[in-house]
Amino acid sequence: MKKQRTNSLKSSSQQLNYSSDLDLPDDCWERVFRLLKDDDHRKRYMKSLSVASKHFLSVTNSYKFSLTIWHSTRYLPRLLQRFTNLTSFDLSFYYFNLDALLTQISCFPLKLTSLNISNQLNLPANGLRA
Secondary structure (H helix, E strand, O other), X not given: OOOOOXXXXXXXXXXXXXXXXXXXXXXHHHHHHHHHHOOHHHHXXXXXXXXXXXXXXXXXXXXXXXEEOOOOOOXXXXXXXXXXXXXXXXXXXXXXXXXXXXXXXXXXXXXXXXXXXXXXXXXXXXXXXX
């Protein structure tokens, strides 16, 4: 009599359900993020975690509050869409058209509380009105 082999591997649909059951809640991810954020040496691990987990990436996106802009970039709208909780911009070393940059930033519903334009030669009056 031949023994019937049993497959110990679960089907892919069962594996998907199992893996989604193991997803961490956002508050756990927040704690991991805070631990990594507090240590500059550990920040590099966040990049690999963000690549490995879309969920972790979405959590890290929501906990980015400041942005330093050094160069003119066409990707700024994407960054502002990705990081919706930005409250602080450092533009102190941005030596391009600051009025245009501030006008572009003003098109997004951000709750800015801090804007560093300390090293600028001219006050960007038009951009600040936007």
